[in-house]
Amino acid sequence: MDYTHLGRSGLTVSRLCLGTMNFGWQTPEADSHAIMDRALAEGVNFFDTANVYGRDAGKGRTEEVLGTWFAQGGQRRERTVLATKVYGNMTDWPNDTFLSARNIVRACEASLRRMQTEWIDLYQFHHVDLKTPWEEIWQACETLVAQGKVLYVGSSNHAAWQIVAANEAAARRNFQGLVSEQSHYNLLTRHVELEVLPAARHYGVGIIPWSPLAGGLLAGVLEKAESGRRSDERTQRRIEKLRPQLEEYEAFCREIGAAPADVGVAWLLHQKAVTAPIVGPRTMEQFEGALTALELTLDDAQLGRLDEIFPGYKAAPMEYAW
Numbered sequence: 001m002d003y004t005h006l007g008r009s010g011l012t013v014s015r016l017c018l019g020t021m022n023f024g025w026q027t028p029e030a031d032s033h034a035i036m037d038r039a040l041a042e043g044v045n046f047f048d049t050a051n052v053y054g055r056d057a058g059k060g061r062t063e064e065v066l067g068t069w070f071a072q073g074g075q076r077r078e079r080t081v082l083a084t085k086v087y088g089n090m091t092d093w094p095n096d097t098f099l100s101a102r103n104i105v106r107a108c109e110a111s112l113r114r115m116q117t118e119w120i121d122l123y124q125f126h127h128v129d130l131k132t133p134w135e136e137i138w139q140a141c142e143t144l145v146a147q148g149k150v151l152y153v154g155s156s157n158h159a160a161w162q163i164v165a166a167n168e169a170a171a172r173r174n175f176q177g178l179v180s181e182q183s184h185y186n187l188l189t190r191h192v193e194l195e196v197l198p199a200a201r202h203y204g205v206g207i208i209p210w211s212p213l214a215g216g217l218l219a220g221v222l223e224k225a226e227s228g229r230r231s232d233e234r235t236q237r238r239i240e241k242l243r244p245q246l247e248e249y250e251a252f253c254r255e256i257g258a259a260p261a262d263v264g265v266a267w268l269l270h271q272k273a274v275t276a277p278i279v280g281p282r283t284m285e286q287f288e289g290a291l292t293a294l295e296l297t298l299d300d301a302q303l304g305r306l307d308e309i310f311p312g313y314k315a316a317p318m319e320y321a322w
Contacts (some may be wrong), residue, residue, distance in 0.1 A: 001043025002294065003149045006081075006275055007179040008204025009152055011121065013046040013081050015269060015292065017208055018287075019280030020049045023059035024065040028284050033069045035287050040079055042291055045300050048182075048208070048278055050085035050126055059090055060114050067116035077117055084111050085156060087126035099129035101140035108144055124154040124182060128162050134169035142175055154208075160195035163170035167203050178205050180275065185209035187218055187249075187267055188242070191313040197273040198315040206275035209268050217242065218264035222250055258296055265293035267306055 002015045018039045023032035036047065047066070054061030062066040063084065086107040090143050108123060123144065127314050129137070130219060144150040155163065155178050163181060170177030179202055183192045186209065213219045221239055239246065253260045268277045276288035281287035298306070 003043075004275055005202075005206070006122070006152065007206030008154075009179040009206075011081065011152060011178075011179075013214055013276055014126050015276050016043045016044050016265075016290065017046040017276040017278045018044050018082075019210070019278040020047060020062050020066065021053050021280050022282045023049075023053075024061040025055045027066050029068065031284070032065050033072075035281060035284055036066075036069050036076075038287060040076070040283065045079060046081045046083070046276055048083045049115075050088070050124075051090060051107055051114075052085075052088035052126070059088075060110070063111055063114035067114050071116050081121045081130070082115070082117065083122035083124060083154070084115070084120055085124040085126035086111075087129065099125055099132045099137050101136050104137065104140035105143060108149055112149060119148055120150050122152045122154050122180060123150040124156050124180070125158070127157045128155070128159070134166055135173075137166075138170055138173055138175055138177075142173070145175075152176070152179050154178055154182065154205075156210075157184070158196075160199035162200050163196070163203060163205060167205075176205070180206045180208055182208045182210050184211055185268065185271075185274075186212050186214045187264055187310040188214040188245075188304060190310070193313040194316045194319055197271075198313075201273050207271075207273045208275055211279045212268050212277040212279065213261055213264045217246065218249070218260055220250060220253070220260040222246055245309055249306075252302075252305055252309065256302060259289070259292065261289060262293040262296050263298070263306075266296040266298055267289065267303070269293070270303060279320035 003012050004015060005011060006013050018036070049062050049066060051063060052059045086104055087099060090107070108120065111120065112118065119249060129148050139154050141150065155166065156191070158181055163178060167177040181196065183196055185192050185207065197207060217238060250260055265277050265279065268274050279287070279290040
């Protein structure tokens with residue numbers, strides 16, 4: 001397993017991040033535990049979750065599954081870099097949502113209880129809150145850091161100017177600020193290359209891409225659709241819209257003898273701002289498949305070919321100005 005620092009921090013994380021969104025509702029608890037055990041055995045030490053994950057089993061259920069796994073001992077908690085999130089509503093009560101100081105502190109306490117741990121390594125804002133000032137947000141985070149309940153803070157789904165505003169406000173308070181940003185980033189969705197990635201690199205913010213395979217479109221979807229495994233109407237509409245690019249992509253993957261899913265994740269690992277793509281398996285087989293992407297190296301010609309198939313963006317303003 002290769003490791004890197006999370007942004008400008010001294011925290012060492014694996015180049016793959018295990019996403020746990022399916023645990024506890026699509027993936028049974030015992031299977032979830034087995035996947036996490038396998039992840040640690042393979043050197044994946046970076047786990048991502050959120051307080052709202054759990055869907056049909058109820059919000060908070062995924063964090064509870066991590067809690068019962070940590071409770072088994074065996075240095076599971078000590079060996080894991082644990083990331084969770086705050087923002088989404090846990091109840092219908094008005095103060096149980098967004099990034100008020102009250103909700104940040106209370107949501108953190110609730111996440112700690114569910115996960116049966118004393119600290120969260122990376123506490124992330126699941127979305128931007130445009131109505132709460134950064135001074136209030138940082139006041140709450142400073143409290144949690146001082147109490148030892150949170151070690152680092154990150155964001156998710158933030159624009160470049162919001163990352164700038166956050167870290168400039170933190171600097172005025174002599175606080176570390178954001179060390180990471182979870183962004184929607186893959187070969188099909190490259191908008192963050194315009195401003196988010198340049199801002200992240202400038203401020204030492206590590207990028208943690210979510211949906212690295214574009215909801216399965218980059219995982220060999222044409223072959224799977226033909227075999228009947230992805231034949232639902234919604235998927236077919238998405239496939240038809242992108243069919244020419246997907247045909248080129250899957251042909252390219254066959255040419256280099258690599259699985260499309262491996263190519264999609266490996267491409268992200270070659271992007272300079274990226275710390276660790278999030279892979280969110282439902283099964284052990286899917287997790288084992290994700291590990292093979294770490295073994296794939298793409299040369300400059302291959303990376304250039306992928307840019308031809310899925311054009312990206314230059315950093316702003318060079319994308320649209322002289």
